[in-house]
Structure formats: structure tokens, C-alpha cells
Amino acid sequence: MHEYSIAYDIYTTARRAAIENNAKEVKCVSVDVGKLAMVNPEQVEFLFNVIIEDDPLFSGAQLSCRNVEARTRCSCGYEGDERFVCPGCGKLPEIVTGMEIVVTNIEIEVDEE
Numbered sequence: 001m002h003e004y005s006i007a008y009d010i011y012t013t014a015r016r017a018a019i020e021n022n023a024k025e026v027k028c029v030s031v032d033v034g035k036l037a038m039v040n041p042e043q044v045e046f047l048f049n050v051i052i053e054d055d056p057l058f059s060g061a062q063l064s065c066r067n068v069e070a071r072t073r074c075s076c077g078y079e080g081d082e083r084f085v086c087p088g089c090g091k092l093p094e095i096v097t098g099m100e101i102v103v104t105n106i107e108i109e110v111d112e113e
Contacts, residue, residue: 010103026058033100069098
């Protein structure tokens, strides 16, 4: 169940960024999840909510996962979504996007000074 470790890494990344920016509350954490990352985004969201349950910094926080489609490129010049065989030359194309899991945005609330 690698979804737990992914959810925990997202939590620690957001918590560290919130603390470094003197946040009083984390509102939303946005994550891009590649369709080829072999991750169930719904399970990551569920586990994230379990992890943040007892952390007052995350009361009311939500995790927003956005699916990223696979994009490939080949040395012959092909760019598209074919993952296994380049339609231009028959070679194995290089995967450019679609395997990532990246925190893209952390929405926080800070005290006005």
C-alpha cells in the first residue's frame, strides 16, 4: 500500500511549507497525479484525511488531486500519447509526463501583521 507513504509525504511537504511561511491554517493542498503513476488518487485523499485528523494546522484542509495524462515523445519527432510503440517509426517512445506525483500548490492562511 504505497498510497499511505505518498499521502504522508504530501502531508509532510505541506506541513513544512506551512510552518516555514508562518501559517495558522492549511486550507488546500493541490497535487498532480500522473495516470501512469500506478496510484489510486481517491485512496491517497482518504489516507491524507486520516493523517491530518489530529493536526490542528490542517483542520478543514482538503487534498485536491488532478489527473495528468500521459504524453510521450520519440527521437523521430513524434509527440503524442502513444506509450508502447511510436506510430511514426515503431520505436519505444520516451514518457514525458504522466508518471509524476507533484504538490503544485498549498493554500494557507496567515495572521495579518
